Amino acid sequence: MRQPVLGLSFMTLMFRGPVSVLILTVFLLTGCGPETSNLPESDPDNGGLILPGGFEALTVIDSVGLTRHIAVTETGDIYAKLRYSRDGLGGTVGIRDTDGDGRADSVVRFGDYEDVGGSAVGVTIHNGYLYTSTVRQVLRNRLIPGELIPSSRTEVILTDTDPNVARNWHTTKPAAFDGKGNMYIPFGSPSDAGQDITLYGPTGIPEGKGLDPTPEREMHAGVWKFDANRENQVQTDGVKFATGLRSIVGLAWSPLDDHLYAVVNGIDNFHTMYPKIFSAWQAAVLPSEILARVKEGSDFGWPYAYYDQLQGKNVLAPAYGGDGNMVGRAANFDDPVIGFPGHWAPMEILFYRGDQFPERYKQGAFVAFHGSTDRSPYPQAGYIVCFVPIKDGKADHWEVFADGFARVDTVENTSDAVYRPMGLAEGPDGSLYISESNKGRIWRVMYKGEKKKFGDRELADMVKKTENKTYIKTPIEGQDNLDKGSVLEGGILYNTYCATCHQRDGEGDKNRFPPLAQSERVLGPIEPLVDAILNGLQGEITVRGKTYNGYMPPHENILDDHAVASISTYIRSRWGNKAGPVTPSEVSKIRAATRSDKPL
Numbered sequence: 001m002r003q004p005v006l007g008l009s010f011m012t013l014m015f016r017g018p019v020s021v022l023i024l025t026v027f028l029l030t031g032c033g034p035e036t037s038n039l040p041e042s043d044p045d046n047g048g049l050i051l052p053g054g055f056e057a058l059t060v061i062d063s064v065g066l067t068r069h070i071a072v073t074e075t076g077d078i079y080a081k082l083r084y085s086r087d088g089l090g091g092t093v094g095i096r097d098t099d100g101d102g103r104a105d106s107v108v109r110f111g112d113y114e115d116v117g118g119s120a121v122g123v124t125i126h127n128g129y130l131y132t133s134t135v136r137q138v139l140r141n142r143l144i145p146g147e148l149i150p151s152s153r154t155e156v157i158l159t160d161t162d163p164n165v166a167r168n169w170h171t172t173k174p175a176a177f178d179g180k181g182n183m184y185i186p187f188g189s190p191s192d193a194g195q196d197i198t199l200y201g202p203t204g205i206p207e208g209k210g211l212d213p214t215p216e217r218e219m220h221a222g223v224w225k226f227d228a229n230r231e232n233q234v235q236t237d238g239v240k241f242a243t244g245l246r247s248i249v250g251l252a253w254s255p256l257d258d259h260l261y262a263v264v265n266g267i268d269n270f271h272t273m274y275p276k277i278f279s280a281w282q283a284a285v286l287p288s289e290i291l292a293r294v295k296e297g298s299d300f301g302w303p304y305a306y307y308d309q310l311q312g313k314n315v316l317a318p319a320y321g322g323d324g325n326m327v328g329r330a331a332n333f334d335d336p337v338i339g340f341p342g343h344w345a346p347m348e349i350l351f352y353r354g355d356q357f358p359e360r361y362k363q364g365a366f367v368a369f370h371g372s373t374d375r376s377p378y379p380q381a382g383y384i385v386c387f388v389p390i391k392d393g394k395a396d397h398w399e400v401f402a403d404g405f406a407r408v409d410t411v412e413n414t415s416d417a418v419y420r421p422m423g424l425a426e427g428p429d430g431s432l433y434i435s436e437s438n439k440g441r442i443w444r445v446m447y448k449g450e451k452k453k454f455g456d457r458e459l460a461d462m463v464k465k466t467e468n469k470t471y472i473k474t475p476i477e478g479q480d481n482l483d484k485g486s487v488l489e490g491g492i493l494y495n496t497y498c499a500t501c502h503q504r505d506g507e508g509d510k511n512r513f514p515p516l517a518q519s520e521r522v523l524g525p526i527e528p529l530v531d532a533i534l535n536g537l538q539g540e541i542t543v544r545g546k547t548y549n550g551y552m553p554p555h556e557n558i559l560d561d562h563a564v565a566s567i568s569t570y571i572r573s574r575w576g577n578k579a580g581p582v583t584p585s586e587v588s589k590i591r592a593a594t595r596s597d598k599p600l
Contacts, residue, residue: 039356039429039446040102047443050403050465053458054358054449057402060433061104064093064440068121069174069348070423071130072433077148078104078425078442079130080435081123085114092123092132094148095442102444110149113139121249121347122174126228131183133173136160138185158185158226158233162219170247171220176260178253183228184241184260186248189221193267193319194303210303210319217243221302223251223262223294244300244333245292250348256363257393260294261337263346263367267306267317268374272489274318275560280584281477282324284378285310288339289346291367293393301333309339337388338395341474343372344382347422354430357447358454364389366401368421368434371471373414376489377482377562377584379470380411385421385434399459400466402445405436410470412482417471483583490570493563497555498571506575512550514543517575526568526582530590533564561587 042056066083078095085091090111122133141150170188194210224238271283287306316322371382385402407418423435506517536554572579
């Protein structure tokens with residue numbers, strides 16, 4: 001990694017060359033983190049966090065950029081991995097507290113690598129090395145005592161040679177190590193549910209069917225084991241360790257039982273793709289996002305099966321003939337440690353090893369949830385850090401540990417959440433650090449109570465404070481329906497059903513098919529748009545002063561009310577369009593009025 005190119009906060013650093021490294025090293029030796037015996041003063045409001053009794057928090061830094069994972073050294077320095085490094089300033093941030101007050105006052109960006117895609121994650125410290133992961137590579141630098149920015153040579157440990165890696169939504173490279181010289185890396189699935197993405201894209205499943213067998217499982221949707229110290233490896237240099245894991249963003253080796261654990265993101269779009277099987281409510285809460293204990297040879301079933309936390313079992317996936325209850329071949333796959341609610345997006349897992357927290361927190365794992373994007377018309381959910389007590393590789397419940405990130409009770413749209421938890425790291429004194437991805441705020445959580453007195457009362461009080469939050473509780477079917485089309489689902493559906501003619505930029509083909517951007521038929525009353533989606537359109541129409549005479553097929557027997565509302569809402573809010581959302585109930589009325597003899 002290159003020398004620092006930008007310093008933030010109280011100083012600006014512009015150092016280059018060997019002398020610069022010496023100057024930087026001498027300067028930064030003046031502060032190597034707080035003493036473990038003296039915890040700094042917390043924020044009066046705990047940085048806005050809600051925590052169990054005895055816990056307090058302070059804001060280490062308010063805004064460092066679009067932060068993903070973080071790592072903390074044995075001297076208290078923090079490394080934050082940014083989502084992008086495309087501005088030439090470096091994609092990793094070194095953060096140091098030089099005066100012991102717990103707050104960052106030395107912040108420097110570095111790293112000469114480039115990220116492809118927007119989910120680049122991974123920064124881990126192991127055996128004196130800083131391992132940094134992008135979507136395409138795993139890099140490492142030896143950490144030299146006193147240096148905040150590593151001056152050591154950057155070693156390329158692993159490169160993903162898949163030519164389509166930049167288009168794989170689920171490929172991330174978090175690293176975990178077993179202490180025996182092995183490094184574990186997941187390779188995510190390019191598709192959502194095992195469909196042929198070469199023909200239908202990552203979300204389109206013709207007639208709801210997936211490929212069987214799914215070729216993706218050969219080189220994706222699993223975890224591979226590599227030599228942690230060997231340079232210039234590619235995927236085929238590793239050993240396939242486990243399979244059936246769609247999208248892993250958080251990976252860790254557990255000191256509890258000496259096993260690998262992963263948090264896994266599940267399949268999306270159940271109601272959109274299978275409206276006759278799954279209601280909008282079922283699609284909001286299913287399938288489960290899981291915490292998995294990953295052993296060599298494990299198979300967790302993707303894409304043939306998914307875990308249903310409501311039923312407490314693996315069930316057959318709808319793309320392979322499942323009806324939401326059928327087990328079939330799903331009985332052959334491994335069960336998770338525990339299943340979380342659907343679409344909460346678990347991003348990080350941490351096994352606590354310190355002595356600062358009450359002893360119970362050494363008997364389980366912390367999990368950070370980034371929060372959902374795929375629950376509409378029900379409230380988006382997640383946006384917390386939870387703790388999972390684990391015994392013998394199993395868990396029977398999870399509990400909210402840190403709340404207060406979203407800053408609103410009902411998250412109608414993902415953008416409503418002010419902060420989205422992302423990374424977890426443990427400091428040398430046993431403090432827990434939490435990062436979030438919207439602004440790059442980092443908190444330090446400390447325990448200042450009496451450890452022996454911590455117990456049921458504090459946990460029960462936390463339940464009372466959080467159990468009725470709409471982004472935590474299981475929504476009540478019908479009652480908690482926000483009755484609005486989902487922009488996210490609308491985008492997926494638009495690209496599946498509409499973009500071929502109207503194009504992804506909404507400008508049409510300049511010939512037969514009219515533009516939707518700044519279209520009078522889109523921005524005015526909703527009836528013409530909804531009627532056209534439901535019942536098709538044929539004959540001449542004039543849009544933006546030009547006449548078009550194409551043919552639009554009807555979709556009334558393909559798309560349900562929520563799907564039509566979602567497409568309409570998406571169209572009315574894209575490409576400079578600024579019209580209000582469309583609700584499923586409005587679509588239902590238009591459907592009845594225009595084609596009452598042909599109900600969906």
